[in-house]
Amino acid sequence: MTTPTVLGAAATGADAATRADAAIRCADLVRIFTADGVEVQALQGLTLSVDSGELVAIVGASGSGKSTLLGILSGLDKPTAGQVSVAGRDLLALSSRERVDYRRRTVGFVWQQTSRNLLGYLTARENLALAMSLAKTPDRERRSAELLDLLEVAHCADRRPSELSGGEQQRVAIAVGLANEPRVLLADEPTGELDEATSAEVLEAMRGVNRELGVTTLIVTHDPTVSEHVARTVRIRDGRTSTEVLRRTGVTAEGDEHTVAEEYAVLDRVGRLQLPQEYLTTLGMRERVRLALEADHVGVWPHAQPAGHAEQSQPDTYQQDPSQQDQEAAR
Numbered sequence: 001m002t003t004p005t006v007l008g009a010a011a012t013g014a015d016a017a018t019r020a021d022a023a024i025r026c027a028d029l030v031r032i033f034t035a036d037g038v039e040v041q042a043l044q045g046l047t048l049s050v051d052s053g054e055l056v057a058i059v060g061a062s063g064s065g066k067s068t069l070l071g072i073l074s075g076l077d078k079p080t081a082g083q084v085s086v087a088g089r090d091l092l093a094l095s096s097r098e099r100v101d102y103r104r105r106t107v108g109f110v111w112q113q114t115s116r117n118l119l120g121y122l123t124a125r126e127n128l129a130l131a132m133s134l135a136k137t138p139d140r141e142r143r144s145a146e147l148l149d150l151l152e153v154a155h156c157a158d159r160r161p162s163e164l165s166g167g168e169q170q171r172v173a174i175a176v177g178l179a180n181e182p183r184v185l186l187a188d189e190p191t192g193e194l195d196e197a198t199s200a201e202v203l204e205a206m207r208g209v210n211r212e213l214g215v216t217t218l219i220v221t222h223d224p225t226v227s228e229h230v231a232r233t234v235r236i237r238d239g240r241t242s243t244e245v246l247r248r249t250g251v252t253a254e255g256d257e258h259t260v261a262e263e264y265a266v267l268d269r270v271g272r273l274q275l276p277q278e279y280l281t282t283l284g285m286r287e288r289v290r291l292a293l294e295a296d297h298v299g300v301w302p303h304a305q306p307a308g309h310a311e312q313s314q315p316d317t318y319q320q321d322p323s324q325q326d327q328e329a330a331r
């Protein structure tokens, strides 16, 4: 694909300092909903940092707070407490006019329901044109053609959503989400209504967009294959980020490339971390654990464990396998 002139300007024209702003920072984010006198703590002190140009998947059980987080990042909703900034803008400090501008230009979003993303009575090209005219984005026709081309739906330009497949609708929706050169693209289960093969195509399209345009991208998904498309997966549990899996390409001693996936616990500003449930169950950890600061890691033992036992059993393991040492330090 040739480098698109108008689209390329957004990504390559921005200098490093500006791009450093195109990041998501959430600290101790709390969102409490009150419905019929009952309080629901959808976010309970969530901490998340996403760097400029990153592509991150957010996963987690139903009700864990994923959509609540995206609602806040998209400027639709406000947190009850905590701090949140996107592309250098403090979302709690926006006036209502700034909020409208933020939603039009700084973030783009794609929702699960294809019908929520596109206006049914407009063609793909007209949907893009409308989004751009609201934000007064220049070079509309050219940009629209280039975006549809980038998402490989140029052939759909003059069709209405009802004349498109689910996958095509979502790719047009991504193009609309990108219409006003947002710094951040947010997608809440963009593949939720699609079959497996089409999901993979849409996730791959989002990866392509992230790579070509450098747009910081956050995808909420239940798609179990998402790990094949992103290098970083953040898991939300009970309204907090709990663990992260980072993937990188490693090379074996024989020179073969392979993917290395490492799981990390998320550490917040005051040092809190969540241990994975299976670790707690396996070691019978409850209520309190014993911590010990070692030279290069922190040891965590179940309370019931006799103190001497764990200390004696640990050093041998670490000396045999330095990679485990790294993992322990990360926990």
Ligand SMILES: Nc1ncnc2c1ncn2[C@@H]1O[C@H](COP(=O)(O)OP(=O)(O)OP(=O)(O)O)[C@@H](O)[C@H]1O
Residues within 6 Å of the ligand: 033, 034, 035, 040, 041, 042, 060, 061, 062, 063, 064, 065, 066, 067, 068, 069
């Ligand atoms: N407007 C609201 N009023 C009251 N409670 C809400 C509201 N929105 C969300 N919640 C509650 O907040 C919690 C988190 O909801 P959220 O929609 O963020 O979950 P989710 O992780 O997106 O789940 P799913 O995977 O099912 O989409 C849930 O318990 C939900 O019932």
Ligand SMILES: [Mg+2]
Residues within 6 Å of the ligand: 066, 067, 068
């Ligand atoms: Mg949701």
